[in-house]
Amino acid sequence: ESSNIGKLNKQVLLQLVAENNIVMSDIISKLGVHERFDVAWREAKYGELWDYLRTELEIESRFETLDMKLDLVQGNLKYILQLHQ
Numbered sequence: 001e002s003s004n005i006g007k008l009n010k011q012v013l014l015q016l017v018a019e020n021n022i023v024m025s026d027i028i029s030k031l032g033v034h035e036r037f038d039v040a041w042r043e044a045k046y047g048e049l050w051d052y053l054r055t056e057l058e059i060e061s062r063f064e065t066l067d068m069k070l071d072l073v074q075g076n077l078k079y080i081l082q083l084h085q
Helices: 002-007 010-031 038-042 044-056 059-084
Strands: none
Touching: 010 059, 044 059
């Protein structure tokens, strides 16, 4: 297993770390996981629907799980990078 780590070059590892960060940024900005849309603020019924769907689809817990997994990937990549230095 450690011989496979040695085959990865530093540039590839840095790119993987960057891609990990991009995935998290895209999820937050493009999907709007942490924000409520304007129409939900203006109309109470849409706000209630927004809250209901977030609960029903388990958006928060799914995001937290994804965040944890991406943090794990990022931590592993940083560790592997340190081994290369």
